[in-house]
Amino acid sequence: MLITCPYCGPRDVIEFTYQGDGNRERPDPASQNFEAWNAYVYDRLNPAGDHNEIWQHSGGCRTHLKVVRNTLTHEISSVAFMRGDHGRGDHGSAARRKAEDKS
Amino acid sequence: MSPRRTDTGGRVDRLKTIRFTFDGAPYTGHAGDTLASALLAKGVTLYGRSFKYHRPRGLLTAGVEEPNALVTVLKGKVREPNIPATMVEIHDGLVAISQNRFPSLAWDINAVNQLGGKILSAGFYYKTFMGPVFGPLKGTRFWMFCEHFIRRAAGLGSAGSAKDPARYERMNAFCDVLVVGSGPAGLMAAKAAADQGARVMLADLEPLFGGSANWSDETIDGAPAADWARRTVAQLAGRDNVRLLPRTTVWGYYDNNTLAALERVSDHKEQPGKGEPRHRYWAIRAKSVVLATGAFERPLVFPGNDRPGVMLAHAAERYANEFGVLPGERIALFTNNDSAYRAAVALKKAGAAVVAIADVRPELSPEMRKLAAEAEAEIFAGHAVVATEGGKALSGLKLQRFDMTNGTLIGDPRSIHADCLLMSGGWSPTIHLASQAGAKAEWNAARQAFLPPKPTQSWIGAGAFTGSFSTLEALAEGRAAGLAAAGGQSTQSMLPTVEAVPGDPDPAPVFEIRAKGKSFVDFQHDVTAEDVRLAHREGFVSVEHLKRYTTLGMATDQGKSSNVPGLAIMAEALGKPIPEVGTTRFRPPFAPVSIGSLAAERFGDLKPERLTPMHDWHLANGATMYSAGLWYRPMIYGLSGETVEQAYVREAKATRERAGIVDVSTLGKIAVQGPDAALFLDRVYTNMFSTLAVGKARYGLMLREDGLAFDDGTTWRLGEQDFLMTTTTANAGKVMQHLEYFLDVIWPELKVHVTSVTDEWAGAAIGGPKAREILATCVTGTSVDNATLPFMGIVRGEIAGVPVMICRLSFSGEMAFEVYSGAGYGTHVWEALVEAGKPFGLVTYGLEALGTMRIEKGHVTGAEIDGRTTARDLHLDWMLSKKKPFIGSAMMDREGLIASDRLELVGLIALDNRPLNGGAHIVEEVDEANPHGSIGHITACCYSPALGKHIALALVKGGKARQGTRAHVSDSLRNRFGPVEIVSNHFFDPDGSRMHG
Numbered sequence A: 001m002l003i004t005c006p007y008c009g010p011r012d013v014i015e016f017t018y019q020g021d022g023n024r025e026r027p028d029p030a031s032q033n034f035e036a037w038n039a040y041v042y043d044r045l046n047p048a049g050d051h052n053e054i055w056q057h058s059g060g061c062r063t064h065l066k067v068v069r070n071t072l073t074h075e076i077s078s079v080a081f082m083r084g085d086h087g088r089g090d091h092g093s094a095a096r097r098k099a100e101d102k103s
Numbered sequence B: 001m002s003p004r005r006t007d008t009g010g011r012v013d014r015l016k017t018i019r020f021t022f023d024g025a026p027y028t029g030h031a032g033d034t035l036a037s038a039l040l041a042k043g044v045t046l047y048g049r050s051f052k053y054h055r056p057r058g059l060l061t062a063g064v065e066e067p068n069a070l071v072t073v074l075k076g077k078v079r080e081p082n083i084p085a086t087m088v089e090i091h092d093g094l095v096a097i098s099q100n101r102f103p104s105l106a107w108d109i110n111a112v113n114q115l116g117g118k119i120l121s122a123g124f125y126y127k128t129f130m131g132p133v134f135g136p137l138k139g140t141r142f143w144m145f146c147e148h149f150i151r152r153a154a155g156l157g158s159a160g161s162a163k164d165p166a167r168y169e170r171m172n173a174f175c176d177v178l179v180v181g182s183g184p185a186g187l188m189a190a191k192a193a194a195d196q197g198a199r200v201m202l203a204d205l206e207p208l209f210g211g212s213a214n215w216s217d218e219t220i221d222g223a224p225a226a227d228w229a230r231r232t233v234a235q236l237a238g239r240d241n242v243r244l245l246p247r248t249t250v251w252g253y254y255d256n257n258t259l260a261a262l263e264r265v266s267d268h269k270e271q272p273g274k275g276e277p278r279h280r281y282w283a284i285r286a287k288s289v290v291l292a293t294g295a296f297e298r299p300l301v302f303p304g305n306d307r308p309g310v311m312l313a314h315a316a317e318r319y320a321n322e323f324g325v326l327p328g329e330r331i332a333l334f335t336n337n338d339s340a341y342r343a344a345v346a347l348k349k350a351g352a353a354v355v356a357i358a359d360v361r362p363e364l365s366p367e368m369r370k371l372a373a374e375a376e377a378e379i380f381a382g383h384a385v386v387a388t389e390g391g392k393a394l395s396g397l398k399l400q401r402f403d404m405t406n407g408t409l410i411g412d413p414r415s416i417h418a419d420c421l422l423m424s425g426g427w428s429p430t431i432h433l434a435s436q437a438g439a440k441a442e443w444n445a446a447r448q449a450f451l452p453p454k455p456t457q458s459w460i461g462a463g464a465f466t467g468s469f470s471t472l473e474a475l476a477e478g479r480a481a482g483l484a485a486a487g488g489q490s491t492q493s494m495l496p497t498v499e500a501v502p503g504d505p506d507p508a509p510v511f512e513i514r515a516k517g518k519s520f521v522d523f524q525h526d527v528t529a530e531d532v533r534l535a536h537r538e539g540f541v542s543v544e545h546l547k548r549y550t551t552l553g554m555a556t557d558q559g560k561s562s563n564v565p566g567l568a569i570m571a572e573a574l575g576k577p578i579p580e581v582g583t584t585r586f587r588p589p590f591a592p593v594s595i596g597s598l599a600a601e602r603f604g605d606l607k608p609e610r611l612t613p614m615h616d617w618h619l620a621n622g623a624t625m626y627s628a629g630l631w632y633r634p635m636i637y638g639l640s641g642e643t644v645e646q647a648y649v650r651e652a653k654a655t656r657e658r659a660g661i662v663d664v665s666t667l668g669k670i671a672v673q674g675p676d677a678a679l680f681l682d683r684v685y686t687n688m689f690s691t692l693a694v695g696k697a698r699y700g701l702m703l704r705e706d707g708l709a710f711d712d713g714t715t716w717r718l719g720e721q722d723f724l725m726t727t728t729t730a731n732a733g734k735v736m737q738h739l740e741y742f743l744d745v746i747w748p749e750l751k752v753h754v755t756s757v758t759d760e761w762a763g764a765a766i767g768g769p770k771a772r773e774i775l776a777t778c779v780t781g782t783s784v785d786n787a788t789l790p791f792m793g794i795v796r797g798e799i800a801g802v803p804v805m806i807c808r809l810s811f812s813g814e815m816a817f818e819v820y821s822g823a824g825y826g827t828h829v830w831e832a833l834v835e836a837g838k839p840f841g842l843v844t845y846g847l848e849a850l851g852t853m854r855i856e857k858g859h860v861t862g863a864e865i866d867g868r869t870t871a872r873d874l875h876l877d878w879m880l881s882k883k884k885p886f887i888g889s890a891m892m893d894r895e896g897l898i899a900s901d902r903l904e905l906v907g908l909i910a911l912d913n914r915p916l917n918g919g920a921h922i923v924e925e926v927d928e929a930n931p932h933g934s935i936g937h938i939t940a941c942c943y944s945p946a947l948g949k950h951i952a953l954a955l956v957k958g959g960k961a962r963q964g965t966r967a968h969v970s971d972s973l974r975n976r977f978g979p980v981e982i983v984s985n986h987f988f989d990p991d992g993s994r995m996h997g
């Protein structure tokens, strides 16, 4: 499997660390909504098909990437920085990303 | 020259004699021989005993698909079992032994299994051993009783236990075109691609490139095919855009056209060359792949088809033409297709008598009749072999008239005297890699074979792999594939001319002759046609279930020769056509892969090591090193004659009485910098860091998101926006990743940068009543008195001219200081400290003394922060801030995490004054005969010089409430039982007066 890191180019999957399901939404830090925390910590989507995933280029530039991978074919249809297109912290919170995904 | 070795021809060098042993007996062979061909030349017929029935078995094939002739190769104390003799190249000093026989290959007491053959029929294990226990000798308990004997009797070679001293390598490679298989199709493909300027890799599992050209009697461009192959290989070898990989099995086809291959670099040599690995694992990324992997010939299924002397037709052709060895003197053939006639002619030419050709087809073409005449063989059209005779070698066989339209046998059998029977049941393209790469294989009724699926990755097939069995087609398809793979245009140049033996590629649809006796489908796992039918009668209709129930195709050969006949018999039983029964998907590896090659540089002399800046000093000063992950750390600095325990007790005692120094460079160090650094640390740690003054350090605890404890360490505030975080040695990487994750994914708005600086700093911790005095004599530029450097204070100064940062903190419980300098000056500063300490009796101490002092103090490490404990379990709840949320704060108060019967940290004192063991259970009442009722376990233990007792830290259910009570250790593994007192984990100086000074 190859992941095309926006910084480093196409690299072998052994350079990356899987950092989990990219669909999880972290509740507000002060939230006492236990259901929401439980969902965030333990629930994972397991789709047969395209899946939003977080991968870290741990053996390279170390950025976290938002990867859409087909779980049936390993085909990767998109790779982007979690922090936004230029690696700046200007792309908003998890909730905002979620809203963007839906729109 | 042995009687079976021909005078000329083949790849062997008759002038070079090679000596080896098989089952202890000395043999000779020639350079170029495999173990199989060398033994066959000496008239050896018996190579092994079968898996279940211990039937005598001979060579079935000449290649990688060999199911019978599996041997164990011994190299010194290292034994490698289950290697096909057909894949072992002989060399001087080779020691090979046969397998699955007791006491010897010729006399095997377990051969009686075959007399009671019914006992071990399909599903025997399930039926006999699974399920409830009725009486003493049934069901699961019966299995437990019999397992030992069955495992000994049924099986393959046994693995060795000696450490493998061989070296293994991993290689990453990139190419435009990878050609798998070097027969006429593969060679043409490689040449065509290379001519286009593509970077080409050509891999073949055999030592000699050429595939069928090495043993066919054909000519290519007017020369013997083998010569054409030599010439083409020489041309390829001379090009710098071509890499040739002989002895290289491409065994896996993965995503993105990544292929895995195993190169057997030095197995064929007496000694590997200098620096040469035994095996090399290739990870190959190919833009395009040409699959020219050929085809496997199929056995026919008939009674006695496993007797030594029964062999595949093309295998005999290979032995005769490629190795110059005749598998017999009076040879008979049994076939359902034309390809066997070519073998008959080849063996006749090589000097054998071909006595009969039995063909299931009633009508034979004039060409075949002509070939039979050329071989001087009598033809029995519309006949089948119904029995074979002989013991450890074939003596004869029985033929009977056969109606292939309904499978019936007619008339009386007649006997033929022969010492070798060649069979051909048609050919199955070697589609394994294509199947691994994606889609399902497709059944071709004319070829009676599964042909490769449509490519789902970037590969092109050529030659027999696609079902095109003639050499002319192989050359044409190979060239087209090579061109296309390299992105070239088709050319008008002439293809080589071929003179070939004629033949129809389509066999008659006959897989099995049903007659009395055992007819084997899977030779390696001893699965008969009757086993397959039995499975069907018992209700197994899916191929996958059939495989599991009968174990068909599940041996080390993965059913290379048995899958299709097995399916055909299943299809007949089900009354369905073969494609409806389906095929199984092939999975990697194509052939067995050495585990060593997969581990490669992760072990042995290629494994990376992390050494602290003071490493060489430790070695030069008597340290015994201890590997902790990739790090090497001093365990003790033993004096001569000292045991490990004596050494650490001396070191710990001296530290508490005077002073000690220890290398702490391995601690993880992370620079956390930026305007939001303090805010970030408040979120990451359970306690506050924004309130920490510049020039001060604080002990911090991190939780995971699920509320369990994660890591601890001190973090130093070097500036308003500049923190130096330390982590435990083991968790340094994990903590770094944790911080990066939160900054990148959860809080991208925070302006914080984290940098791993573990390797930039050398760290020395100096502690003990004299530590401050020692520092005072060697530190310049700052005072180290209590006012300037209070507990958890940080100062900057110099030692021996080198800038240092000193933080007063303590892990040992003594007044202690961590001295950090640039890594390059680590040894310089360390030596200056050691020198300054001499008048004060300073000792160097290692991990054992470090651990002893931390147990005495009751500090936690990874043994207690084990991923299951909470801050409360470890009595660190005082660190849980109530003023702010932090990672884990929302989840840490869940019911299960605050229950009163959780395992909590306690101290233990051995009341019998004997050593305790890590991992030992704690119980309320000892029951040595029937250990039970664990209430916890020991996480760390030592002899405490400060207390004069054997002590331990332990996690015990409701431990806090049990303090002051008695319990017992119960360790039946090491037979250690005895009373302990449960106490606080703070054994020594609980109010910290020593470190606060």
Ligand SMILES: [Zn+2]
Pocket: A005, A006, A007, A008, A009, A057, A060, A061, A062, A063
């Ligand atoms: Zn990268």
